[in-house]
Amino acid sequence: MRASLPILASLASVTSAARFLLQIPITHVVNPSALSSTTHATLQSSGAPLDAYLTRSNTFNFNNVSAGSYLATVHCRDYAFEPLRIDVSIEEPVEGSGDKKEVIRAWQTFLGNEWDNKGESRGEGGNGLVIEARPVGQKQFYQERAGFSPLSFLKSPMILMALFSGLLMFGMPKLMENMDPEMKAEMEEMQKNGVLGSGTTNTAQQIQNFDLASWMAGKTDSGANSRAESPAPRRR
Template sequence: MRSSIFFLASLATLTSAARFLIHIPSNPLVNPSILPSSTHATLQSHGPPITAYLTRSNSFMFQNISAGSYLAMIHCRDYSFEPLRIDVSVEEALEGSGDKREVIRAWQTFLGNEWDNKGELRGEGGNGGVIEARPIDAKYYYQERQGFSPLSFLKNPMILMALFSMVLIFGMPYLMENMDPETRAEFEEMQKKSPLGGGTGNPAQQIQNFDLASWMAGKTDTGSARSRGQSPAPQTKKRG
C-alpha cells in the first residue's frame, strides 16, 4: 500500500516536471568530444540555478524541470556558447481533450535585450526533447606579445625614410655615372638652379641651425618659422 502511494506520488511529480536534453552537435568550429568535463549548463529562473554536467554523448540532461521560462547558459573553458531561452509549459495536446503534456520550446535569446525578443527556434518538443546548443567562438585568453619581426620593422615610417635616403645616397652616384653626358649636364644645370643646390644654404646646415630650445619652449609656429627663416643666413655668413 505504502509503495503504491509512493509510486502514485512519484508519478504525480513526474507529470508536472519536464525533462529535456541540450545537445552540442559536431560542427566545424568545435568537436564536442574534446570539451573538458567541467563544461556545464545552467538553467536560471528563480533561486539557485539548475546545473547539468556534460555527458559522454555531448549533451546536458535536465530532469524534473517545473514549468517556467528559463535562461540557459553553457559554461565552457574553451568555447563560448549562445544563450538560450527555454520555456517549459503544460499544454493540452488537443484542445478540449484534457490530456495535458509538457511542451518545451527553446529560442536564441539576446542578453541586454527584452526577454520577449526571441531569436531563432533552437528546439521544440515534448518530454525528452532535444535542444541544440551552438558555439559562438573559441575563447582566446592571451595577449600576443609584440615580438621582433622584420616585416613590422620595415613598416616603421622612420625605417622607410632611412632606407629611402640610403637608396638615394648609394644609388644616385650609380645613376649619375650611367647617364649619358648630355643628360648629366642638363641635370647638373637643373641642380644649380634648384633651391637645394643653390646658394640659399643647404638643408644639412638648416638642420644644424634649427633652434631646438625655442621649439621645445613651445613657441608658436609663426614665430619659429620666422626665426628659422632669419637665423640661418647670418650664421652662415659668420662662419664663412
C-alpha cells in the same frame, strides 16, 4: 467526489513539470567525450538556477522544469558554447479539450542584448525534447608570440623614414641631371649666393657656438668687441 476527479487531473497537468536534454554534437571543433568532468550546464531564471552535469551520452538532463523562460549556459573549461533561450509553457493541443501538455521551445540568444532578441530556432516539442548546445570555439588563455613579418617590419615609422631619406639621397642627383639647364643654373646660383643651404648651415653654427652662461650674464660678442675696440683714456 466524481466531479472533483477531472478537476484534480487538470490541476496535476497544470502543475506538472517538463523535462528535456541538452546535447553536445560531435563536430570538428570539439569531441564531447574529451571534455573535462567539470563541464556542466545551468538553467537560470528569476529563481535559483538548475544545474546538470555532462553524462556519458554527452547530454545534460534537466527534469522537473516548471513553466517559464530560462537562459541555458554550458560551462566548460576549454571550449565556449552559445547561450540558449528555453521557454517552457503549458498549452492545450486542442482548444477546449482540457488536456494540457508541456511545450518546450529553444532559440539561440545573445548576451548583452534584449531578451526578446532571439536568433535561430534550436528545437520545439514536448517532454524529452533534445536541444543541441553548439560549441563556438576553443578558449584561448595565452596570446601566442607573433613571428617575424616583413610587412610589419616595413610598416615601422623608423624604417619608412630611412627609406624616404635614402630615396631622396639617391633620387635627387638623378632629378638634378634631368632638370632643365636654365633651372639647374638658377639652382646653382642660389646655392652660391647662400640662399639655399647656407642659411641653414649658418643657423646651425650659431646654435652650436651659443654661450648660455655669457648670455645670462648680459655679455654678448658685440659688446665684448666694442669694449676691445674703444680707445684707452688719455693721461693728463
